[in-house]
Amino acid sequence: MEKIFIELLNMSFQAGIVVCFILLARWVFSLCRVPKKYSYFLWLIPFVRFICPVSLQSVFSLLPKKTEAFYETTSVWLEQGAQNPQTWDNVPVLNQINLSSLAPTPQYSADPLQILTAICSYIWVLVAIALVGYSLCRLFLLKRKLRMSICLRENIYLADEIDTPFVIGLIKPRIYLPSDLEEKELEYVILHEQTHIRRHDAVIKAAAFLITLVHWFNPLSWAAFLCMGNDMEMSCDEAVMRALGQEKGAAYAGALLRLSVGRHRLQGIALAFGEGNTKGRVKNIMKYKKPLMITGVFALLVIAALILGLLTDPLSGGNEPEQETSVVMNDTQSQPETTAAAAGEEETTSATVKKTETAASEKETESPVISYMAEGIPVEEPAEMFTGEGYVILIPLEGWKQEKAESWVSTVNDRVGIQISHYDSKDIPTEKELAEEGFASVGDAALPLHVSRTRDGICEHILHCAGAWRIYYYYPEGAEYEEGFGTLLRVIAATFTPMSSDETISRIEITAPQISPDMLLGVEGTLLDYAGNNRIIFHDYYGLFVFSLNTGGIVGINRTELPYGIVGAVDLAAIGCQDTQGSNSCDVRVSKDGSNVYLHPMEKDYMYVYEVYTQTLTKKSYSLDGIELFDSYAEPEELFKLGACSWRGVRFKGQNGNPDYYGYLTSSDYRLGSLCYVEDDMVFQLFKESAGQTLRMP
Amino acid sequence: MEKYSLGNVESRFADIVWEHAPLTTGELIKLCEKELGWKRTTTYTVLKKLSERGIFQNQEGTVVVLINKEEFYARQSEHYVERSFGGSLPGFLAAFTSRRSLSDKEIREIQDIINRKQ
Incomplete structure (x- = not known):
């Protein structure tokens, strides 16, 4: 339904522009004394645009090209971004309603915009239904009143309880007249209503009313409906005048005036005689002259131009004339080059180009690198950022080839590969179903589901991400493959990022902090944000650090094990997260399993997410909803009693009846060189004391 | 109504x-x-x-x-005079005759009505 709603927003927006043009044309027409039937006809254009999702493209289109980007999905933006990163700055302002939310279901989306879209679409449907229901109720009540009526002749009826004559009924229209109508007014009124019937105005008005109800949120649609009603009445008056001859104009105008004085207006589906602005109509009748040929020709030319200009969309690609007849809506997937080209053109064609706030740290990574630990040795592999529909993933440049759209295989070993696919929401297999196929959980808490099985000498893994994404990879069984391809594939899989919208997630290059042992701790002391899983995470103004306490064991197979020492560091000043107090301070939280660190500058609506295993930093819109956060912090008083340097430390549950113990940071002289982590009776020195040392991170 | x-x-x-x-x-x-x-x-x-x-x-x-x-229309006109002229029949007659004068025949008929009441 959100899709329909977004489609509708697009149409409403475009049709709104058309309405403005028509209002202008209508004004020019009235200045030039063009008969109202031409103005009436003009309204066909916006109402077609309000409901018709498909339109032709032509070079004559008056609509801004900009609006086309409404249709485009993130994939195009990403593609564009991947090709030439500088165009990332040009985000069209018109599309503030971020229409490209790609997370499959709002429940899984961290994008507040998408949730908002979902809410709005429900409100839209409910109000539209309510309005249609209300109109039908009104119609039903009116019909009931009308049962008590007498047939005057043919389809003309008299009724007591109505104020104004009108036509009702789409298939078999009937004219209803107030029973107290005077004899001499009668014929004019009947003539007017019969003209309505002949011109099928009732059907046209009912259709326009329905369209207006669907676009109830758009004031321009209501304006169009009201103005169209006026033009309809006036052009109907003109038709009557043509039939009556000019000398009877005054009598006709008199009848109109008497009927409209002190009477209620019937809104909506019925066509009332006294409807619309009476003053304008009387003036129009009195001014009516047989139109000159030239005015008619002029009006027809304007109408033809407006149909060409407003009923068509601009060409999506400038240099391919055969595209004139191609349909805009569906080509986002099939012709990404074209749309990207169009989007690229916006740079020059439009003044409404928004510069995103480009902080110094927000540079696009020119050539991304996959870095990970294999057998204790840091590995860096140059990679390429592949952009699929709604996701990006890093694939190493060397040793891999793309087999199909979403599938890559190793060129080194033909039994190694990785595939990305998207489930229909109903097809998502449960853990149980997978278990029946021999998949067992790997117990990776960072993901909703990570299972693996070994069959026919092939080790297969399935990961579920963001609800409906499946990452499937496989490699031959055996310890050396586990450590080689197994690790690499896991790291590749971890670079998978579903794109919830074009702006909300972007990868940030990590700057290594520059530290020396003689630097002092911050005013708050260094905060211990996480301890557990054989690692600690701490931060201060000088940076965020992940320190592995793993002194033995195999490294690089299981993602939860890292080599001893500093395994990750981020320069917080580079991303504006260095403050530990004050209004600009940065809130640092860690996921319960210690795999992700969330850095949230208090006054900003975004956050940075640092992934410990992949050492990647991404910027997202701020939301910690649904994330299990580490919260086993100790009371500050307890920590200070123990000699901790800051108020944040960890309280561990004592095993087998032993008392609880603490993990905290301490420094004898408030210098970095003497900063230690104390856990129970163990002490780890965090920075080696050697003068002038700086830290370089992989 | x-x-x-x-x-x-x-x-x-x-x-x-x-x-x-x-x-x-x-x-x-x-x-x-x-x-x-x-x-x-x-x-x-x-x-x-x-x-x-x-x-x-x-x-x-x-x-x-x-x-x-007859009763209904009598009550209706009574009601009308009541509503529009505060029940004053002379007021009604005055309004009625302000635009056109009564013919002799009409005057005689009204006189008859008044005489009958006495």
Whole structure:
């Protein structure tokens, strides 16, 4: 339904522009004394645009090209971004309603915009239904009143309880007249209503009313409906005048005036005689002259131009004339080059180009690198950022080839590969179903589901991400493959990022902090944000650090094990997260399993997410909803009693009846060189004391 | 809707009843169908409405008249004079004659009415 709603927003927006043009044309027409039937006809254009999702493209289109980007999905933006990163700055302002939310279901989306879209679409449907229901109720009540009526002749009826004559009924229209109508007014009124019937105005008005109800949120649609009603009445008056001859104009105008004085207006589906602005109509009748040929020709030319200009969309690609007849809506997937080209053109064609706030740290990574630990040795592999529909993933440049759209295989070993696919929401297999196929959980808490099985000498893994994404990879069984391809594939899989919208997630290059042992701790002391899983995470103004306490064991197979020492560091000043107090301070939280660190500058609506295993930093819109956060912090008083340097430390549950113990940071002289982590009776020195040392991170 | 006013459609219906009363509802339905082209339910609705205003009454399938036609219009004009001229008949007459003068015949008829009352 959100899709329909977004489609509708697009149409409403475009049709709104058309309405403005028509209002202008209508004004020019009235200045030039063009008969109202031409103005009436003009309204066909916006109402077609309000409901018709498909339109032709032509070079004559008056609509801004900009609006086309409404249709485009993130994939195009990403593609564009991947090709030439500088165009990332040009985000069209018109599309503030971020229409490209790609997370499959709002429940899984961290994008507040998408949730908002979902809410709005429900409100839209409910109000539209309510309005249609209300109109039908009104119609039903009116019909009931009308049962008590007498047939005057043919389809003309008299009724007591109505104020104004009108036509009702789409298939078999009937004219209803107030029973107290005077004899001499009668014929004019009947003539007017019969003209309505002949011109099928009732059907046209009912259709326009329905369209207006669907676009109830758009004031321009209501304006169009009201103005169209006026033009309809006036052009109907003109038709009557043509039939009556000019000398009877005054009598006709008199009848109109008497009927409209002190009477209620019937809104909506019925066509009332006294409807619309009476003053304008009387003036129009009195001014009516047989139109000159030239005015008619002029009006027809304007109408033809407006149909060409407003009923068509601009060409999506400038240099391919055969595209004139191609349909805009569906080509986002099939012709990404074209749309990207169009989007690229916006740079020059439009003044409404928004510069995103480009902080110094927000540079696009020119050539991304996959870095990970294999057998204790840091590995860096140059990679390429592949952009699929709604996701990006890093694939190493060397040793891999793309087999199909979403599938890559190793060129080194033909039994190694990785595939990305998207489930229909109903097809998502449960853990149980997978278990029946021999998949067992790997117990990776960072993901909703990570299972693996070994069959026919092939080790297969399935990961579920963001609800409906499946990452499937496989490699031959055996310890050396586990450590080689197994690790690499896991790291590749971890670079998978579903794109919830074009702006909300972007990868940030990590700057290594520059530290020396003689630097002092911050005013708050260094905060211990996480301890557990054989690692600690701490931060201060000088940076965020992940320190592995793993002194033995195999490294690089299981993602939860890292080599001893500093395994990750981020320069917080580079991303504006260095403050530990004050209004600009940065809130640092860690996921319960210690795999992700969330850095949230208090006054900003975004956050940075640092992934410990992949050492990647991404910027997202701020939301910690649904994330299990580490919260086993100790009371500050307890920590200070123990000699901790800051108020944040960890309280561990004592095993087998032993008392609880603490993990905290301490420094004898408030210098970095003497900063230690104390856990129970163990002490780890965090920075080696050697003068002038700086830290370089992989 | 005021008590002593009938719309044109209602008065067409009322005329039928006044002319034929007392009559059964079945007969009334047939008459209305023939003369006004109404359905059964419509006839019932209008009959009920006028009964509520105390003009007719449906006594177990027979429609009887509570206020006859002359009485009804007399009350209607009384009501009109009451509403528009505060019940003052001279006021009404003054308004009526302000635009056109009364003929001798009319003056004589009015004089007769006044004499009869004395």
